[in-house]
Amino acid sequence: MKTLYVTDLDGTLLNTKDRVSEYSIRTINRLMEKGMLFTYATARSLVSASVVTQGLSIDMPVIVYNGCLVIQPRTGKVLSSIQFTRKEREKAIEIIKGNQISPLVYSYIGGKECVSWNPDKENEGVQRYLSLRKGDKRLRPVEDNQLYDGESFYYTCIGEKEKLLPIYEALCLDNRYRCTLAQELYREEYWCEIMPSAATKANAIKQVKELFNCDRVVAFGDAVNDMNMFTIADECYAVENAVSELKEVATGIIACNDEDGVARWLEEKVSKEFG
Structure with missing residues (x-):
């Protein structure tokens, strides 16, 4: 065996x-x-x-x-x-933006793996994430109009549970997505992670x-x-x-x-x- x-x-x-x-x-x-x-x-x-x-x-x-x-x-x-389809991206972005959250966006842009975020909207949890990845070539600081460029496959929203819960509740009921909401290990903040259902x-x-x-x-x-x-x-x-x-x-x-x-x-x- x-x-x-x-x-x-x-x-x-x-x-x-x-x-x-x-x-x-x-x-x-x-x-x-x-x-x-x-x-x-x-x-x-x-x-x-x-x-x-x-x-x-x-x-x-x-x-x-x-x-x-x-x-x-x-x-x-x-x-x-596995990546989001265009319609899946549009729906997820609509929900995230509607709850005034600025996520980390994982995507392929020009064949290169990137992690995009808006430095003007960092919270403590995002700052900690970035501090642990100094020198990471995937990191791509951008303004909002470039945040969702490329073929995205994963969104991470970091913050207080109460602010992330509406995003989780909206997307976990949609069978096109798999969504998790959990407290970061050994930390106070929560992570809401969104990915294609497959x-x-x-x-x-x-x-x-x-x-x-x-x-x-x-x-x-x-x-x-x-x-x-x-x-x-x-x-x-x-x-x-x-x-x-x-x-x-x-x-x-x-x-x-x-x-x-x-x-x-x-x-x-x-x-x-x-x-």
């Missing part, structure tokens, strides 16, 4: 310092060298994920932007992508599973946005710090992210498979 192991990053593989511990790096790399098929599925971009997973020698395609893109990490080659970790995992002719999927996660990948996994494990909703549907509960829960489970279970 050929198994694909897939983990979420923030709150799951990453510790509270937003890093993969030396123990986890050493353990996972050793198991991959022996043949373990291992990758991650995250809401982060490849740029951001590559920083926090530095040291992991992942050769398999990775899943970013919650399933909008499947990318080969070594080369940056996009293996699959963009899910589950759909992207199915693609990778088929690409490598895997028979089974084992998944690890901590948050509500991991629910859909748990539903298609043969086994799914929630870290101890996971939300209660995810724990309820999990095959089992493993140690928390600060205790290397994923790596310790792999050490115990997968090491036996490869001897």
